[in-house]
Amino acid sequence: MKNTKIETIKQINLTIDGIQVSVDEGTTILNAARQLNIHIPTLCFHEDLCVAGNCRVCIVEQEKVKSLPASCATPAAEGMVIHTNSMKVRLARKHIVELLLSEHNADCTKCYKNGICELQGLASQMLTGDHMFLDLVPDHKYSIDMFNTAIIKDDSRCIRCQRCVRTCEELQGVSALGVAYRGNHMKISTFYEHPLFEVVCTNCGQCVNRCPTGALIERNYIDQVWDAIYDPTKHVVVQTAPAVRIALGEALGMPPGKIVTGKMVTALKRLGFDSVLDTDFTADLTIIEEGNELLTRLKKALLDKDPNVSLPMATSCSPGWIKFIEHTFPELLGNLSTCKSPQQMFGALVKTYYCQKRKLDAKNVVSVSIMPCTAKKFEANRPEMRSSGYKDVDFVLTTRELGIMIKQAGLDFEELPEEHFDSLMGSSTGAAVIFGTTGGVMEAAIRTVYEVVTGREIPFEGLNITPVRGTEGEVREASLKIEKVKPEWSFLEGVELKCVVANGLAHAKKVMQDVKDGKANYHFIEIMACPGGCLGGGGQPIPTNKEIRTKRKEAIYEEDMGMSIRKSHENPEVQLIYKEFLGHPLGHKSHELLHTHYTPRKRY
Amino acid sequence: MSDTKLKRVDLIFGEYSNVKYKVLTDTIKRSNDEILEDLLESGLRGRGGAGFPTAMKWKFTAQAPGEEKFVVCNADEGEPGTFKDREILSRVPRKVFSGMAICGKVIGAKRGYIYLRGEYKFLLPELNKELEGYHESAKAIGLDFSIEIRLGSGAYICGEESALFESMEGNRGEPRNKPPYPTTYGYLGKPTVINNVETFVNVMMIMRLGPIQFKLLGTTDSRGSKVFSVSGDTPIPGIYELELGMPLDRFVDEFGDGDTKAVQVGGASGFCVPRKKFKDTVIGFEGVPTGGSMMLFNSSRSMFNVLHNYLEFFEEESCGQCTPCRVGCQQLRKGIVAVKKGDKKFLYLDQLMKLSESMKLTAKCGLGQSVANSFSSIVYNFKEEMIY
Incomplete structure (x- = not known):
């Protein structure tokens, strides 16, 4: 059966950079090139999303065609002859990246995405830096939406690739983000430009995970957590969500799908947390309550x-x-x-049961959670999440933020020994x-x-x-x-x-x-x-795509x-x-x- | 004497036939192949500016798989300096409807839409009244093809065919990736013929006169006549139907004020022809094509201001989705200002010329691709005006 199915897919023959390749009908030039291990740079393209074809970075030269088609949006056709790195392509591509940079607030050293920004990566690949064009940033009145506890949206860093818009609409069916205005005023916006916290945004952070620049980032609480750790009067408890231990390695240079539970526990202990516990404990508790x-x-x-x-x-x-x-x-x-979520159950129990058992005063206990999630940041700040009299969870860090802390502490993550969670709310199934x-x-x-x-x-x-x-x-x-x-x-x-x-x-x-x-x-x-x-x-390491998710699932x-x-x-x-x-x-x-x-x- | 005169034509605005929808009635009795053959023979190319052979467009759509197909008349006449579709729709709407209905028959569509420019809303009552008459006639001759008018909202980009479909579908007016083309994936994802208002009228006239008669006008590459919108420094601005393929110097002789420095052919997205090239320039697909706009400038005009005005227009009217167009237009306009002010050396113009070339090669749709036309032709021909 399988063989006959394969036979029915028409094969298309084309030549890319002098190499002949045969691909399934419907394959884009971009994916055909990837089959040949030719890497055409992209920006607005994302495996999880529909093709937009709007950044134009992935343009290629097609013989006998005047314009340079976008390889992400153009299906391979029989007999096509494609050049991915011709003189024409190189100049046009450089122009495009220079144009993007000219409207992008490129103070990279002050940016949260410094080092992992896709635009920055392209800029260094293209050896930009000679200010080919005028700086347009001062002419725009860009705004930063900082009112949200989970997500910060900085329009000055936005390159209008619309990955966020497509994510919000296609994957999430939320459409909190959309495109507003036209031409030079075109921007990614919300309903009547209300701040994110006032609109349907769920804080899921899928947009954050897909934003190629620093335009959409999680609100980070790294410094607050370090402050708590260094404060001798505070007892800092940390809990880690189930999905962190199978993805954290990616943030620290390891391949996807590695289980790093033990190393993560060691790292957290070395960072100086007083007690390293497991959200799994309240996940089990959730099952009992919810069941x-x-x-x-x-x-x-x-x-x-x-x-x-x-x-x-x-x-x-x-x-x-x-x-x-x-x-x-x-x-x-x-x-x-x-039922509260496991994170919040955990937080509530830290400030009550844990304090009681450890003979601690809840006011001196800081509860931190490491989550694969940005919405958890919002959840922790919900007014109803303080039934013990204290905030259940004081600070929520994403998997990515923990990755940054581990780097800041100079730990060689891959070489760390493996330890077990502390006891009392540390056991899991x-x-x-x-x-x-x-x-x-x-x-x-x-x-x-x-x-x-x-x-x-x-x-x-x-x-x-x-x-x-x-x-x-x-x-x-x-x-x-x-x-x-x-x-x-x-x-x-x-x-x-x-x-x-x-x-x-x-x-x-x-x-x-x-x-x-x-x-x-x-x-x-x-x-x-x-x-x-x-x-x-949304708080998981970047990139996240179907292939990576499959490995994490395994x-x-x-x-x-x-x-x-x-x-x-x-x-x-x-x-x-x-x-x-x-x-x-x-x-x-x-x-x-x-x-x-x-x-x-x-x-x- | 007569050969120095431009050949005025009176096809488009000519009298209706005595019997309402006579040409349509006669045409629908013919076979689709015959109609297509006549169209092919006539050499008719789209009148919106791009000049795609109409017969081919219809043929592709007719052959495209799919039960449901549509005919769309692009009446989103937004090109600066163009106002001929307004005139056609207000004076001879029946010819437009006939052309659309013939198309509907040929491709197998039952519904047609006229996407009317928002600013032409004032035409709506009259057109709808006329449409009632059309529907009655269609019913009488047993033609199952209805026409509905949709209004735009003032965005230039919605004149781009795929953005127009998006707008009709209720989405933001942004061009789509091509391929697929409208012939297979148009309105609502169905095979669609989208033609300019004038093209449909031409179809109707070809059906009335026959392709041989139609072919008598124009040149090998540019058959027939064209309605021109003449504006600028001319004593006689207005709408003129002229034979295609005329040399620009004759046009200027007839319409200029004696001091014509340049003619912008095809509106803001077209080309600027300076005086020294009038003689060698032919208006038509073999020379400089136009959707109809002819703007004359005399020596009192600053070509810098003209270009600045065009770029400002594009900067605002770009949909903003693709990088070359959104940012490129801003860079071009700000760039020429910087050169003019002396903030940038005049060599920066070369940089901008290269940029406009990149925009032409990489922009997603016709808007961004055609900014380079006016930019490079004005900067190249009037460099000193850009600098001093």
């Missing part, structure tokens, strides 16, 4: 026939998703689990690790819920519930028949638990629209705001398989905290510290 919440809702719906119970229940771990639903489907907020990938929360929840209800392990080999393992760019539906339940769960006997998993907000939108229209009969919905889940988060499942405990309810420290502090799931203390509420927001 019980689901069972409670199911009971109310199926046994008590309560018409007011909100089903399906949707996960609430992804803060980009939370802000999205607050804006887009405010009428469905009741369907969200009331495989179920928690897979929170970092799409479908992971669902799988972890099912591993626990099924066992709670039936007393048996889930009937999947190696506990791997592959039907719910989400795939990028698709909404995954699965169902699980619950049979031979324990007597107290008899109302679930024979019930087919219907689940759906979606990643990327554009897909979330579809799922929720179905729910809103009454077209879906799910029980449980898992949504992750970012493509691929947290492993593809690493996450590898980490899961390598854990001795793979079910949340078996996490010994989780069992301990219920015994010592929380009492029981959904109990009074849980409600106070681990659950939250949501705010309907405007739709623009």
Whole structure:
């Protein structure tokens, strides 16, 4: 079958830089050149996004054609003769990069993206620097949107490639960013140029991850964290999210897909954190709370026939998703689990349980989290996230920011020995690790819920519930028949638990629209705001693309398989905290510290 | 005597036939191949300025796979110095509708749209009234082709065919990547013929007169006549239908004020021809093509100001998406000012000439590509005016 399929794709023969190549019909000149390991520079092109063809950096010369076509946007045609580095191309390309630089605020040494900026890379490749054209920056009234706790937008560094616009629209279905005005005034803007925090922006940071320059960056809290570390009166606790440990290596020069948990722990200890703990711990806790919440809702719906119970229940771990639903489907907020995200649960417990056990005064404890996410920065600053009387999480750093701190400290990351997380809120299970990938929360929840209800392990080999393992760019539906339940769960006997998993907000939108229209009969919905889940988060190392996300995903499942405990309810420290502090799931203390509420927001 | 005179023609604005939509009625009885053959034979090339052979465009669209196809009439007449489509639409709209309907028959489209320049909104009531008549006639002769008018909002770029489709679809008016071309991927992604207002009228006239008659006018490369919008330093500004392929010196003899220094052929995106080249310049696809705009400048005009004005126009009207056009236009305008003020050495003009050449090679659409036309022709021919 496969062979016949390959045969039906027409092959196109063309010549690039004197080398003949045969490619599938529809392949662009750019990708054809890549097959020959010829690297045509690009800027507006991104593997995850539709082709824009607007920066024109990737132009090439095509024989017998007067103009220079953009290789990213031009499909290879039979008999084409292409030159990627001809005299004509070199001059035109240099002009284009010079033009971009002339409207770009190029004070690189003051820029957060210094050293990893794609425009800077091109400039050095082209040996620009002779100020070929006039500096246009002083003529523009550029503005910087610094009002947001998560993302800073600096128009003076923007090169209008529209990667952010395409990301926001195509991947996320949010369209907080769009193009405004025309010609010399053309800019990337929001609804009526409102600051980002006032519009539908979910802070997911996918735009930040794709911005080739420093125009969109995360608000960094590196100096604040160093200050806390150096302050002798402060006890600084750090937690690390599941998806950080499989991507941090990339920020420090390692190839994608490396599991660096142990090195990361060592690095954090060497940076001077007083206690290095694991968000996985509260991921497991989330499963217990959320699983019980689901069972409670199911009971109310199926046994008590309560018409007011909100089903399906949707996960609430992804803060980009939370802000999205607050804006887009405010009428469905009741369907969200009331559980805080693992980060916030962790923060709340640091300021209470941890302080109590360690005999610390919460006012002297600084809680830091390392997240693959920019939305977590916004989440940590939500007013409702201080139920202990203190801010649950004081500072949120992205994977990238941690990478910078490790470099600042002069650590040779790859050579670091591997250490274990500190104890008390440092233990983890495989179920928690897979929170970092799409479908992971669902799988972890099912591993626990099924066992709670039936007393048996889930009937999947190696506990791997592959039907719910989400795939990028698709909404995954699965169902699980619950049979031979324990007597107290008899109302679930024979019930087919219907689940759906979606990643990327554009897909979330579809799922929720179905729910809103009454077209879906799910029980449980898992949504992750970012493509691929947290492993593809906006705070992850740049670049992030499908190939890299796939490698990170493999690493996450590898980490899961390598854990001795793979079910949340078996996490010994989780069992301990219920015994010592929380009492029981959904109990009074849980409600106070681990659950939250949501705010309907405007739709623009 | 007569050979020094320009050949005035009266095809476009000539009388309607006695019977309403007679040509259309007759034409739809013919086979598509016959119609296309006549068009090909006539040598008709698009009247918007680019001059693509109309018969080929229609043929490609007719052959393109797809059930649904569209005919779009580009009436977004935004080129500075052009005002002939306005005149055509207000005086002989029926000829435009007929041309569109013939196209609809040939390519197999059931719907046609006129994308009318926002500033021409005042034509709308009259046109809609006329369209009612068209729809009645179409019904009477059993032709399933309806026409609807869409209004632009004042953006020059929306005259670019793919930006026009985007605008019609409700999106920001930005040109698309080409290929694919409108013949396979136009309005709503369907095969679409998009032609200038005048082109459709020409089609209709070819159907009325036959290709042989049409071919009597013009030259081998530029068949037929063309409606010109004559403006600037002329005692007789206005709209004139003239035979294509005329030498520019004769045109200036007829329309100039005796002191003509330069003629801008084809509007801001066209070429500037200086006096010394009038004699050798032919107006037509073999020489300097034009969408219709002919602007005459006498010696009282500063060509620096003329160019500055054009560049200012492009700087504002660029959609802003592609680098060469968005930034290039700013650099060109600011660059000539810097040279004029002495902030840059006059050699900087060479740098700018090279830049304009790069813009021509790399810009995404016709707008950015054609900035170099006026820029290089004015700077090259009037260098001293740029510097001193």
